[in-house]
Amino acid sequence: MRFIIILFFVSWFAGNSAKSAPITFNTALPVSNDEVIVRGQYIYGEASGDGMQFSQNTLVLATGYGINSKLALFTVLPFAQKRLQTTMGSRQSSGLGDARVFARYTLLQRDGPGRTFRIAPFAGVKLPTGSSENTDVIGILPKGVQSGSGTFDGFAGVVMTWANTNWQNDSQLSFQSNGVKAGFQSGSGFNADTSFQLRIDDQALGGGAPAYLYAVLEAGASFKARDRLNGIEITQSGGETIHLAPGLQLAARRWIAEISVLAPIVQNLNGAPIKPDFQTRIGLRINY
Amino acid sequence: MKFKLLTIGLLISGLAVPALSAEQTTKIRVDGMTCPFCSATSEKALQKIDGVKSVTTDLEAGVITVCASDTAKLDDVTLKELFLKKGFTFVSKEQFDTCKEA
Numbered sequence: 001m002r003f004i005i006i007l008f009f010v011s012w013f014a015g016n017s018a019k020s021a022p023i024t025f026n027t028a029l030p031v032s033n034d035e036v037i038v039r040g041q042y043i044y045g046e047a048s049g050d051g052m053q054f055s056q057n058t059l060v061l062a063t064g065y066g067i068n069s070k071l072a073l074f075t076v077l078p079f080a081q082k083r084l085q086t087t088m089g090s091r092q093s094s095g096l097g098d099a100r101v102f103a104r105y106t107l108l109q110r111d112g113p114g115r116t117f118r119i120a121p122f123a124g125v126k127l128p129t130g131s132s133e134n135t136d137v138i139g140i141l142p143k144g145v146q147s148g149s150g151t152f153d154g155f156a157g158v159v160m161t162w163a164n165t166n167w168q169n170d171s172q173l174s175f176q177s178n179g180v181k182a183g184f185q186s187g188s189g190f191n192a193d194t195s196f197q198l199r200i201d202d203q204a205l206g207g208g209a210p211a212y213l214y215a216v217l218e219a220g221a222s223f224k225a226r227d228r229l230n231g232i233e234i235t236q237s238g239g240e241t242i243h244l245a246p247g248l249q250l251a252a253r254r255w256i257a258e259i260s261v262l263a264p265i266v267q268n269l270n271g272a273p274i275k276p277d278f279q280t281r282i283g284l285r286i287n288y
Numbered sequence: 289m290k291f292k293l294l295t296i297g298l299l300i301s302g303l304a305v306p307a308l309s310a311e312q313t314t315k316i317r318v319d320g321m322t323c324p325f326c327s328a329t330s331e332k333a334l335q336k337i338d339g340v341k342s343v344t345t346d347l348e349a350g351v352i353t354v355c356a357s358d359t360a361k362l363d364d365v366t367l368k369e370l371f372l373k374k375g376f377t378f379v380s381k382e383q384f385d386t387c388k389e390a
Contacts, residue, residue, distance in 0.1 A: 033374070069375040111376060114349065116319075287325055
């Protein structure tokens with residue numbers, strides 16, 4: 001039971017790691033026709049409580065391809081190392097996690113000189129590409145330490161972007177519904193995220209190429225239903241979290257580098273003993 | 289004889305001189321570009337057009353300045369389609385007879 005309880009914060013790590021721009025989630029800005037964007041992020045996070053310590057190193061590789069200027073396809077591949085330290089010892093796993101594939105379509109676009117407003121719905125599926133049956137010398141690993149969920153999960157949402165050359169605001173609503181494996185179903189989740197990026201400096205890089213330095217502040221709220229086992233709710237699961245994530249972003253002509261620290265400021269986890277502490281991200285985006 | 293030699297010489301020199309095309313500046317107003325990524329992808333597309341020599345962007349004003357030969361295909365239809373594919377909005381263009389220094 002205790003190891004089922006840690007699922008919430010693990011999915012908190014995984015859910016945030018699977019999102020793309022601004023830093024912790026998506027944007028409605030375009031991927032041009034026949035253009036490819038590659039994004040890599042390294043994420044480190046910790047959670048603790050009740051004598052347990054959880055840590056996760058994740059490398060996320062995301063690619064976006066513009067089918068046309070309005071429709072883009074994205075894939076997200078996470079590679080994670082997870083470690084749970086308890087009074088009984090350490091349990092850990094590493095490997096490919098669950099991949100995400102989704103499409104985003106620009107529904108509304110209003111452009112002006114040096115500014116734009118866009119709304120783009122998106123939908124996709126999380127694939128069970130990560131192993132959900134890893135074992136160690138003790139036996140099968142707890143669900144929260146497994147590389148993957150073992151289920152196909154659907155998600156959908158909408159993202160809005162309002163940008164000009166001095167600042168940008170992205171806001172996103174998303175919902176995820178999870179499949180069932182061996183009678184276990186992780187609770188559905190609803191997320192609301194917003195990001196504000198303010199240009200604080202213009203820099204001339206080598207060769208006179210311009211780059212913009214942004215100060216970034218992101219906030220998000222996650223609402224997760226209780227997990228179910230054979231149709232019965234697990235009491236100490238699910239809950240709500242609100243987080244803040246300040247960061248910096250350097251946007252050049254062909255690449256964007258970014259760093260942020262995400263910390264929960266409100267956590268109501270229905271009595272779950274272990275809670276997320278923080279998450280740091282370092283990332284790079286390259287435009288081809 | 290001298291006249292024939294002179295005539296032949298003039299003909300050969302005339303053939304040897306390459307035909308020079310005139311340069312022109314095209315200022316293109318484009319809406320929707322908000323960051324260096326945006327200008328880079330637009331400039332890359334314009335530089336692929338035959339005859340384009342240089343491209344610079346003023347993001348604040350939303351103006352891309354192109355120096356190109358007067359044979360470069362920079363008509364409204366071409367530009368509208370080019371920027372549509374990039375995810376931006378072509379508004380208008382102005383053309384001038386020479387290329388100015390950046």
